[in-house]
Amino acid sequence: MTDADKISTDTLRFERLLDAPVEKTWRYLIDPELRARWFMGGPTDPKVGGGIGLTMDHDRLSDGEVATPERYRPYIGHSWEERITRIEPPHLLSFTWEGGEAGEVTFELHEEDGKTRLVLTHRGLRGRDDAINFGGGWHSHLAVLERRLRGDAVPDFWALHEQAEAAMRAAFGGA
Numbered sequence: 001m002t003d004a005d006k007i008s009t010d011t012l013r014f015e016r017l018l019d020a021p022v023e024k025t026w027r028y029l030i031d032p033e034l035r036a037r038w039f040m041g042g043p044t045d046p047k048v049g050g051g052i053g054l055t056m057d058h059d060r061l062s063d064g065e066v067a068t069p070e071r072y073r074p075y076i077g078h079s080w081e082e083r084i085t086r087i088e089p090p091h092l093l094s095f096t097w098e099g100g101e102a103g104e105v106t107f108e109l110h111e112e113d114g115k116t117r118l119v120l121t122h123r124g125l126r127g128r129d130d131a132i133n134f135g136g137g138w139h140s141h142l143a144v145l146e147r148r149l150r151g152d153a154v155p156d157f158w159a160l161h162e163q164a165e166a167a168m169r170a171a172f173g174g175a
Contacts, residue, residue: 001139001167009172010125012135016142018116020149022109025116026090028145029107036060038145042079046087052095055079061144061157069158097122102130118142128172136165 001007004015018025028034032041032053037060042053056078059068068076085104086094094106103124110117120138125131140161147154154160 001171005139007131007135007168007171009128009131010123012120012122012125012131012138014120014138014142016118016120016146017112018118018146018149020116021114022090022111022116025109025118025149028149029093029109030089034148038148039141042081046084046089048084048087050084050087051081052084053079053081058157061141061154063153064155066156066158069162097124097134100124102126102134118145132165132168132172135168135171136161139164139167 002015006013028038030044030046032044035041035044036055036057040054040056042055043051044053045051056075058072059066059076082095082097082099084093084095086092086106091109092106094104097103097105103122103126106119106121106123108119108121110119120142122134122138125134140157140163143160143164144154144157
């Protein structure tokens with residue numbers, strides 16, 4: 001986590017300065033193939049009310065052969081669709097999470113000297129467990145996005161994820 005990040009049991013806010021222009025970063029949010037390299041891909045209908053498909057294919061996030069941890073194996077290939085609630089290309093994308101039951105995710109992209117200041121806000125969390133679970137996920141996925149945009153390798157997504165979850169548990173007072 002960074003000093004700019006803010007977390008609570010109902011809202012997560014992560015801020016990153018990415019080494020890429022806004023337009024390129026936007027493509028990594030909206031293009032299903034590029035999104036699949038750092039988060040989850042799936043069909044996208046980029047308009048308010050349109051769907052954003054998400055498929056858990058996290059084996060693609062590491063550049064090497066990395067085994068999926070046992071507790072995540074049942075989710076391999078799991079797909080679902082969320083609804084886009086706001087879209088202002090190339091600066092803002094919001095969509096529901098778990099059909100809105102676990103809130104809404106917003107990505108804001110701001111140009112800053114040829115780079116992108118990305119602010120990810122996940123509002124409407126259902127408590128500490130959501131904050132730890134989704135916070136660890138967002139933190140690790142953003143680490144992959146940073147590397148992909150720089151052209152750097154991602155040797156082991158699951159190692160990043162484990163570190164991120166540990167940091168979130170520590171931020172919320174242990175196990």
